[in-house]
Amino acid sequence: AAGVIQSPRHLIKEKRETATLKCYPIPRHDTVYWYQQGPGQDPQFLISFYEKMQSDKGSIPDRFSAQQFSDYHSELNMSSLELGDSALYFCASSFGQPSYNEQFFGPGTRLTVL
Amino acid sequence: AQTVTQSQPEMSVQEAETVTLSCTYDTSENNYYLFWYKQPPSRQMILVIRQEAYKQQNATENRFSVNFQKAAKSFSLKISDSQLGDTAMYFCAFMKPGTASKLTFGTGTRLQVTL
Numbered sequence: 001a002a003g004v005i006q007s008p009r010h011l012i013k014e015k016r017e018t019a020t021l022k023c024y025p026i027p028r029h030d031t032v033y034w035y036q037q038g039p040g041q042d043p044q045f046l047i048s049f050y051e052k053m054q055s056d057k058g059s060i061p062d063r064f065s066a067q068q069f070s071d072y073h074s075e076l077n078m079s080s081l082e083l084g085d086s087a088l089y090f091c092a093s094s095f096g097q098p099s100y101n102e103q104f105f106g107p108g109t110r111l112t113v114l
Numbered sequence: 115a116q117t118v119t120q121s122q123p124e125m126s127v128q129e130a131e132t133v134t135l136s137c138t139y140d141t142s143e144n145n146y147y148l149f150w151y152k153q154p155p156s157r158q159m160i161l162v163i164r165q166e167a168y169k170q171q172n173a174t175e176n177r178f179s180v181n182f183q184k185a186a187k188s189f190s191l192k193i194s195d196s197q198l199g200d201t202a203m204y205f206c207a208f209m210k211p212g213t214a215s216k217l218t219f220g221t222g223t224r225l226q227v228t229l
Binding site: 031035049055102 | 156157158159160161164205213214215216217218219220221222
């Protein structure tokens with residue numbers, strides 16, 4: 001079965017650079033979530049989209065922005081990168097309705113900021 | 115806001131034995147969902163088991179079962195007949211009903227299964 005695809009899988013950037021992470025949800029899934037997992041920490045919710053509209057927002061820095069496109073893929077744009085942004089970034093997808101549907105996680109993008 | 119607490123940072127169990135991981139949560143919601151996720155060394159997040167708060171019956175998935183105590187806001191995971199492949203980080207998570215509702219995770223319990 002198709003899974004959530006994230007690209008790139010690994011990314012190395014310098015401080016103050018920008019990065020773009022991409023997420024391709026499971027076909028027919030209309031909801032995308034982004035989570036950030038720092039070293040030795042639990043995943044923290046950043047932002048979610050349902051039917052291409054922002055649905056909920058967590059502890060996402062103002063330097064970060066995201067969107068969901070017409071084909072339901074999503075991109076997380078990160079600017080002015082800081083050392084503390086080094087983390088594993090997960091994308092998950094689900095059906096938005098009914099109110100509970102399992103979130104399927106992608107393999108993550110490991111971002112290292114030097 | 116909801117909080118999820120896992121008070122056991124690390125646990126160890128011998129192969130074939132049974133182990134229980136603890137989780138408590140705090141919420142004012144009456145209806146919600148609870149989950150246990152497994153994160154092996156590959157870092158992939160894998161759903162182990164889920165529980166709907168409105169169901170009194172405890173969820174079971176093969177060797178994995180939960181003890182859900184709604185009044186006590188407790189949601190423990192029992193792993194029976196532990197296998198080496200169960201070695202992983204285990205996260206308890208909470209979700210409110212609703213479109214695109216987020217998961218709130220606990221800090222995790224690192225489980226080591228030994229020979």
